[in-house]
Amino acid sequence: MLTGKIALVTGASRGIGREVALTLAANGAIVIVNYNGSKERAEEVVKEIEAAGGSAEAVQCNVADFQASEEMVKNILAKYKKVDILVNNAGITKDNLIMRMSEEDYDAVMDTNLKGTFNMIRHLSRSFIKQRSGKIINLSSVSGVLGNAGQANYSASKAGVIGLTKSVAREFASRGICVNAVAPGFIETEMTSAMSEEAQNGLKQMIPLGRAGKASDVAELVLFLAGKGSDYITGQVISVDGGMAI
Numbered sequence: 472m473l474t475g476k477i478a479l480v481t482g483a484s485r486g487i488g489r490e491v492a493l494t495l496a497a498n499g500a501i502v503i504v505n506y507n508g509s510k511e512r513a514e515e516v517v518k519e520i521e522a523a524g525g526s527a528e529a530v531q532c533n534v535a536d537f538q539a540s541e542e543m544v545k546n547i548l549a550k551y552k553k554v555d556i557l558v559n560n561a562g563i564t565k566d567n568l569i570m571r572m573s574e575e576d577y578d579a580v581m582d583t584n585l586k587g588t589f590n591m592i593r594h595l596s597r598s599f600i601k602q603r604s605g606k607i608i609n610l611s612s613v614s615g616v617l618g619n620a621g622q623a624n625y626s627a628s629k630a631g632v633i634g635l636t637k638s639v640a641r642e643f644a645s646r647g648i649c650v651n652a653v654a655p656g657f658i659e660t661e662m663t664s665a666m667s668e669e670a671q672n673g674l675k676q677m678i679p680l681g682r683a684g685k686a687s688d689v690a691e692l693v694l695f696l697a698g699k700g701s702d703y704i705t706g707q708v709i710s711v712d713g714g715m716a717i
């Protein structure tokens with residue numbers, strides 16, 4: 472159980488982040504539900520947690536913004552005194568072949584997925600180091616491990632998340648803070664439903680377990696990495712992809 476733990480989940484208004492927030496809360500954590508634009512949906516997540524007897528709060532912040540994320544962290548620390556579990560889940564795609572990829576689409580994906588993860592860890596690092604405990608879980612992707620045609624920006628950002636994870640894991644290890652990445656494969660969310668049916672079917676055929684993943688498949692792994700059972704695991708990239716990256 473995560474009773475008494477404060478968890479901050481970025482991009483928790485929908486998809487994987489929403490499921491992670493619900494799962495951590497169901498296991499006793501007090502959850503801060505970060506969102507960027509989807510205020511109502513984030514508030515629905517909070518209501519769902521409260522209806523189940525848990526505690527949560529929705530907090531708006533664009534994680535790609537260094538100053539705004541610093542401000543969010545300041546406010547959270549002022550109110551809750553600590554963050555025990557940080558889940559860097561906020562992420563976007565702007566797919567295109569590299570020949571047609573605009574500078575704006577490259578920058579936007581890097582800014583949210585990689586810099587957003589840096590911003591959150593950077594601003595919470597002092598607090599984590601002071602408390603000498605904590606769990607940081609970063610969302611990478613099978614695309615960051617294998618690469619994917621049409622996703623040069625996204626794959627680069629998710630490979631970057633792996634390098635960031637391993638470096639911070641080394642920096643924080645002596646303080647008892649575990650930093651790991653999870654690499655989902657094809658998970659049914661709004662992110663993947665935006666893909667063409669052809670692209671979706673092509674990806675599904677690459678899954679040895681024969682089905683697309685659910686947000687709950689990822690949330691169960693995040694729960695494990697947030698809890699005591701994973702205290703001796705750090706700097707790892709754990710796939711949750713039905714065997715896609717075997």
Ligand code: NAP
Nearest residue numbers: 482484485486487506507508509534561562612658660662
């Ligand atoms: P999703 O359904 O599109 O949800 C994305 C979430 O991120 C939303 O809650 C969104 O909030 C939030 N977000 C986006 N930009 C943000 C920003 N700048 N600041 C704060 N929040 C922001 O995506 P998903 O499929 O659940 O994916 C979640 C994570 O898993 C991502 O990092 C993604 O790359 C990774 N992943 C997903 C898959 C998959 O198959 N679905 C596979 C591998 C990895 P607002 O709506 O409020 O903007």
